[in-house]
Amino acid sequence: MIPHILLTGAGFSYNWGGYLASEAFEYLLGVTENDEDLRKVLWADQNRGFEATLARLRKEFEENYTPQVEQDLRNMTTAVRRMFGDMWLAFSQSKFDEAFEDPRLGVIRFLTRFDAIFTLNQDTLLEAHYLPVVTDTDFAKNTYQGPRNVGAYRPGLVPAMDTLTFGSLAARIPLFRASDDFSPTRNLQPYYKLHGSIDIKDGRDMMLILGGNKEADIGKHPLLESYHAQFEWWLNMPMARLMVIGYSFADAHINRVIFNAIEKRGLKLFLVGPDGAKTIDSNPALPLNPRQQVKDAIVGASRRSIRNTLSGRDMVELMKIERFFHDGRMAITRIPAL
Known part of the structure; x- marks a missing residue:
């Protein structure tokens, strides 16, 4: 089985109104x-x-x-x-996906195609619209996968029996806390929040990794350390393929894991964002300036809205993304000679 991994940044949630x-x-x-x-x-x-x-x-x-x-x-x-x-x-209160007759279309269908999902976002977009609704029938559409997943979940978390109250409407966010067991569960797609989340409680505070010393702050939380260990493990699996959506490569500790997996294990990249392949260009402003070997690992890129593409309104771009899951190989139909 070829591992397909997703990493999302703020540009992913932006498609549904999240802030850059x-x-x-x-x-x-x-x-x-x-x-x-x-x-x-x-x-x-x-x-x-x-x-x-x-x-x-x-x-x-x-x-x-x-x-x-x-x-x-x-x-x-x-x-x-x-x-x-x-x-x-x-x-x-927003609409996340649509009902499609074509089994190739839809955001939920797209997300089920990954063996593991990692995010740098601390919002709860997927907690609201993906984790509670995805089922074994959604995963069953992916005939190329190995062991069949039956759902998706967040490893290492249990309900905190508490809520976070905010805003004039007194909205309440259900909270979670770290459990004693961070190990993955078979046949469930893991969803890892590498920088914490607005709904993870850490004592009296929220587990949010923000600011300029993220790597040191992550080291203070065993749960997040385990998430980063999983990120490194997945990216270093043989023939692994990573799709990156909406991440600007501005975090040195994340780049280090990606670039090392490329150079040592041959990780392949597909980039989705307004700058396409230039997202990872040789830019001195980016931490860990990528070398040519990193650029050579890019097997595709898309500058167009991922939400619009997955709806089928941009079939040309959807076909490009489809190639990521078919490992870049093009199907050739041979017409027998008459």
């Missing part, structure tokens, strides 16, 4: 209207994004503590949580 980093900055301006001090900090980091603001506030809190810095950090953290909460509320 630049839009997050604008959202945070709106919910900090009466906090002049925090707004100054946000504007100072506008070009670097809201995570840079969090990283700077955390560093100042640890190294140059003042009551104002503590207040700014608390207000910023609260505003970010509210942003994810509003996204959760919006996702719960």
Whole structure:
């Protein structure tokens, strides 16, 4: 069996209204209207994004503590949580997929084609629209797969018997916590959130990895360490193929795993995003600047909306994505001689 793995970033959720980093900055301006001090900090980091603001506030809190810095950090953290909460509320009221007669079409059909799904997102889009509804009949359509999955789940989590309340509507997000067992379950497609999630409780806080010291912060959470170990294990499987949707390659610790798997194990990549193959171009601004071997691993790319493509309204692009699952081989029909 050839492993097919999916990694999603903010650009994936963007198809259903999720915020990109630049839009997050604008959202945070709106919910900090009466906090002049925090707004100054946000504007100072506008070009670097809201995570840079969090990283700077955390560093100042640890190294140059003042009551104002503590207040700014608390207000910023609260505003970010509210942003994810509003996204959760919006996702719960939005349409994720459509009913299609053609078995090749649909977002759920597409997601079931992967052996494992990893995400850098902390929103709950798939928790609302994929995990609760996908069944064995959806997975059964993928005749090329090996052992048949019967559903999808989030490894290592159990209900926390608690909720997160936010917003004027007092919306409540059901919360989870890390269990004592992180091991995968047979015949269930694993969904790993590499940077935590708005709905994972860690003591009194949420397990959210944000800011500029992500690798060190991940090391504080055994659950997330196990997720990253799984990410590395899957990418280093023989003949593994990774599709990346909506990730800008801005996290050095994620890039390191991908690039090492390419150079040592021959991992193949398919990139989906507005910049297509240029997403991973030789850009000095990207952590771990990719070498030619990494570029040679790209077996395809798409610049078009993945949601529109999977609906069948862009069949040309859908056929391109189909080749990823058929390992790049083209079917040839031979016409016998008369």
